Amino acid sequence: MDQLDEIVLEFLTESHEGLDQMERHLVELEQKPDDKELLKAIFRSIHTIKGTCGFLGFTRLESVTHHGESLLALLRDGLMRLTPEVTSLLLRTVDTVRGILATIEAQGHDGKEDHAELIADLDETIRTHGRRKGEGHGPPADPEPGEVEVATVAEAVADAVAVPASTNGDGGSSVTDSTIRVDVELLDRLMTQVGELVLSRNQILQYAIDVKDTAFQAASQRLNLITTELQEGVMKTRMQPIGNVWQKFPRVVRDLSVSFGKEVRIEMLGRDTELDKTIIEAIKDPLTHLIRNAVDHGIESPEDREAAGKPREGVLRLRAFHEGGQVNIEIADDGAGIDTEAVKHKALDKGLVSPDQVARMTERELQQLLFLPGLSTAKTVTNVSGRGVGMDVVKTNIEKIGGMVDMQSVRGEGTVLKIKIPLTLAIIPALVVTSQGERFAIPQVNLLELVRLEEGIEGLEEIHGVPVYRLRGELLPIVHLDQVLSLHKTKPESEKVDFDALIAAHHAWRSRLDRIIAGDEAVDRSVVTDPAKCALGKWLYGAGKEQFGKLAEWRLLEGIHRRMHESLGLVIDEVEAGETALAKSHLGTVDGLIRETVADIEKLREATLSFQDATIVVLRADDRSFGLVVDEVNETTEIVVKPLGKQLKGIPVFAGATVMGDGRVALILDVLGLAQEASVVSTTGGERHVTGRDAASQLAEEDRDTLLILGVGESQRVAIPIAMVARLEEVPRRSLEVAGEQEVIQYRDSILPLLRLSNLLGSGGTGDDPDNLQLVVYNDDGREVGIVVDRILDIVEDRVAVEKPSDRPGLIGSAVVQGRITDLLDIRSIVRNVHGGAPEFSERTA
C-alpha cells in the first residue's frame, strides 16, 4: 500500500510539473504557432501523463488525456491550425487534468465525474477542424496501455525535459538524473539547525579571541569557514528561480486579456533570479494580484490604445534582478497610468482623507493613497478606472517579509511597481552598535554608510532644535538612538555633570571670601589652592578631560580655573597673615577671575552640547535617509532573526531579537519603524514633530544670536535669526503653484505661501539649482511662510549689532557678520505682508 502511495505521489508531482510546462508552452505556442518543437514538447507532456495514469488505473484521467492527446496529435502532424479557441480548449483540458490530480491527491482515486462535456468538445473540435486524413482520433499511442508504457514513459520524460531546455534555454524546471527530491520540511529543519550552528560558531569565535590559544584559534577559524560554507550550501538548496512563480503568469495574462477583450503581451527578464523558498511562497499571491491589476486596470482596450496613439497590444514587463543583497522585482505596464482624480474621489467618498488633506497632496502622494486599507476593494476600484485591488494587502504582505513596495505612475504612459525583498529571511548580515551600553543589531540592507563624528569638525548642527548633520553638503536629519529608545537613564553617574551646580559653587566664592576676610569662615588652604580638588576640578581632570580634553574650551577653562584657585590661595594666605587690607585690595582681581571662570564653564557647557563623540550610522528607510547617532559601532556579523514574543510585537522600532556571540540577547532594530517613531519619515497622515528636545533647551537656544546666513542674487548676504526658522527645505521647482496672486506650494498638509527674497530686495536672483528651490520655512504660531532664497550659506553664532538701520521695507538694517556686510531681515513684517493684516502673536505652548 505504502509503495503504491509513493508511486502515486511521484506521479502527481511529475504530472503537475508536466502540466505547468505544457501550459507555458501552449501560451508560447500562440505567439509562434509554427514551432514544431514546442508542439512536440506539449504532446510529450500529455502523453507521459496518459501513459502513467493508464498504468496506475486512473481510467477517467486516462480518458481525458487520451482525447486531449488526439487533438494535439492533429496539431503536431500539421493537420490542424492552432486557433485561440483550440488553445482555450487545450488549456481547459490542462485545468481539468489538474482538477483530477487534486481529486487523486485528496481521495486516492480519480473521482466519479466523467468530464463528458470536455471530451465532447474535444471530439467536436477534432471532427470539425481536423482533416479526414488522420483516420479518426487514433493518436499514435499504443493500443494497450500497460507495462510497455513504462519504458516509453521514462524516455518521454527525458525527452520532454531535454528538448525545451535546448530550444529556448530559459531554465524552467530541468530535472536530470543527478537531482533528487527532498522534503521541504527537512530543508527547513536543516536551515534552523544551521542557524543554531551559526550562533554557536559566533560564540566560539568570540571565545577564541579571549583565550589566545593558537591551536584553538586555528581550529575555530576552520570551523568558521566550514560553517559559512555549510550555511551557503543549505541556503542554496532552498533557493528557487523566480521563474517558478512567473511561469503561471502568461496563462493568467492570456485568460484575463481574453476575458477583458484586451491585447497584452507579457515579457519576462531575469527569470532565473534566485530567491529563498519561503520568500517565493510569500510573494506568489501579491505578484499575481499585481499582474491581474495591471491587465485589468492598467492596460487599456485596444481601441483606447489606438486612440491614444499607442500600439494595440499592451506590454506587461516583469523584471527581476539582484541588487545590494536584495531582490528587486519590477512589474511595468504601458497602460493608462493611475487616474489620481478617481483615486482622490474614492478616498474622499470613503472618508479616508479629508478634502483639506487631499487638496494639499502631490500627485505622488495621491498615488500612494492606493495603498490605504479600505480604499481598495475589488468592486469599487473596478468602477473607477483606477487601480488598487487590495493594494494594501499586497503592501502588507510584502512588508511582512521585510520588503518594500513602491509605485510610480505617469498618466497615459503606464505604471511601474517596484518591489524590493530580502534574499532570505532566516540569517541576515547586520551591523552591531552600542548605545548607552546596550547592543542593537541593524540589518545591513538598510545601511548606507558610517560617519565618524570627530570633535570640532562640522559636528552636529540644529535647525530649531532639530539636529541635522551636513553630509557632503546635504542636511541629514539626525536621530539619537538613545533618545528614541529613552535610554538616558542608564548613563553612568560619573559622566554626568551638573554645570549649574558648578557655576553656583564658583559664584559662591565671592561671598565666601568676604566671610573669610571677616573671619566668619575657615577653609583648608591646601584644598582651595589645588584646582583638582573642587567639584569642577574633579570632573575637569577626570571624565571631563577624557571626553572633552581636546576641546579648546576645556583648555581655556582649565587655565582660568587654575589661576582662580591660585588667587584664592593668595587671598587666604594674606588673610592668615593678618593683612586683611591687602587681601581686600586683591578682591577685585579675584572677582574678575571668578567671573571669567563662570563664563568659561558656560562656554564649555555649550561646547559639550554640540560635541558628540559618536558615530552616525546613515540609514535608508522608505527612500529617505537619516543619520542614527550611536555611541559605538562594534562589528558586522551574521545574525539569526528570532521573533519577539507577542507582548513586544507592538513596539515598532524592533524587528526581532538575536543571540550574540557571547550568548546574550540583542534587539534587532526595525529601521523603518525607527524612522517613523522618530518622525524622519511620516506615517500615513501622521504629523511630523520635533524630535527629542525638551522645551527648555529650545527656549535657551532661542535667546542666543544664532543667525542663518542666506545668499541672494550675485553676492548679497542676508541673515535671519535661526530661532525664527522652522525648517530648511529643498523643493522641486515644478511643485510651485499659484493661489490668487500668491505663489504657493503644498507642504506638509497645508498650503505654504512663498516669498521670493530676490523680489523683495530687488536683486533678481533665480537660484543656483535649476530644478530645486531652497526654502527657509518660517513659522510663527502656525502661520508659515516659505522664503525662497538662492543659497543657504551658513549658520553662525555671533553677537550682532545693527550698524546701519535701514528704511527699506523688510530689512532691519545691516551688520557685519563673519567680516562681511550682511542685511538683517525683518521677518515679522514680511510675514505680515504676505498673510495680510497684523499677525496675532499668542503665547507659544510648546
Add this chain to the structure above:
Amino acid sequence: MSTTKQFCSFFLEGHTFGVEVTRVQEVLRFQPMTPVPLAPGVVEGLINLRGQIVTAIDLRRRLSLPPRPEGASPMNVVVRTDDGSVSLLVDEIGDVMEVAEETFEEPPETLKGAARELIPGAFKLDRRLLLVLDTDRVISGITATSGATGEG
C-alpha cells in the same frame, strides 16, 4: 477519594504562589537579561534559553507588588503559553506541592485590582494559602494593560 493536583510553588513578597506543573517548562536561576526599551513596564527583558528568545516578566510589577529589593536577583519560572514560552520572575522557588481539589476556594470580593484578575483562587494549606496564578491572563493582559501597569 479526593482528586489532587500538582502545583509548582514559588514566593513573591512572602506570598506563596502556584502554577500547575503541566504549565511549567522549566525553572532557572537568575539569567542575564537584555532590557527592551519602550516595552510595557512589566517586561523585565529578554533571556536566551538555549537559542530560544524568551520574554521575562516581572511578576511583582504585574501583581502591583512593591519592587524587588536592591541586589536581589530573581529566579525564572518558564511557563508554556499559546504564544510560546514566557519567563515569570519570582523571588524564590518552592517545592512541587500536591493539593487536594476540595481545598480550593475562590478569592473574597474584597480582592481587587490586578490580583483579582490574575488569581482565580487559593488552596488552603496547613498554615498558609497557595495562591493560584492564571498564567494565560498574566501574559495576555500585558499588551492591553501596559499603560496601567507600566513604569520602567
